[in-house]
Amino acid sequence: MPCSLTRAIAFHATHRYPGGVAHGHLYQVAITVTGALDPTTRMVMALDRLDEILTEGVTVPLGGRHLHEVIPAFASGAQWPTCEAIAEWCWGAIATRLPEGVQLERVRVAEDETLWADCTGIA
Numbered sequence: 018m019p020c021s022l023t024r025a026i027a028f029h030a031t032h033r034y035p036g037g038v039a040h041g042h043l044y045q046v047a048i049t050v051t052g053a054l055d056p057t058t059r060m061v062m063a064l065d066r067l068d069e070i071l072t073e074g075v076t077v078p079l080g081g082r083h084l085h086e087v088i089p090a091f092a093s094g095a096q097w098p099t100c101e102a103i104a105e106w107c108w109g110a111i112a113t114r115l116p117e118g119v120q121l122e123r124v125r126v127a128e129d130e131t132l133w134a135d136c137t138g139i140a
Contacts, residue, residue, distance in 0.1 A: 021122055022061040023049040026071050028080035032091070032098035039083065042128040044103070046075060048111060052119040062119045074110035100126045100134035108136045 024047070031041040048071060052061045078087055088106055090096040104126040112121040127133035 018053070019051050020054055020061055021049050021051045022064075022067070023047055023123075024064070024067055024071065026076060028076050030079050030082055030084050032084040034097055035094055044079075045125075045127040045133075046071075046104075046107060047123075047125040047127075048107075048121070049123040049125075050115060050119050051122045062116055066116065070111060070114045074114055075107055078110070100128055100132060101136070104134050104136040 026046050026048075027043055028046070029041055029043050031039050033039040048067075050061055050067065054061060084098045084103070085091045085094075088098070088103075090102070090106070091098045096102055104124045107124045107126060108121060111124065115121060123135055123137045125133055125135045
């Protein structure tokens with residue numbers, strides 16, 4: 018029976034919308050992975066490995082940065098740095114790093130307590 022595990026992280030970053038002034042958020046990101054429980058550890062995956070993936074894939078590249086400078090799709094202004102677009106970017110940065118047998122189920126990105134977006138599915 019598959020089980021899921023969710024880990025939340027946070028990072029500060031700035032962005033702007035067309036014609037707008039750059040402003041920052043403390044982005045809250047929740048990542049849910051799914052897989053069979055390991056028969057010995059009773060874990061979907063090792064939490065330290067998940068933390069490492071999230072640090073390398075999300076926190077280090079985005080934390081303290083201007084999103085237009087680090088996410089190429091936002092640089093030209095053709096794509097806006099919405100919660101949905103950031104969640105989609107995070108999906109790509111995480112899904113391929115997961116160990117065999119573990120799948121990414123959901124990435125949730127919130128820019129404050131009233132606005133968030135989910136990317137869901139099995140990669």
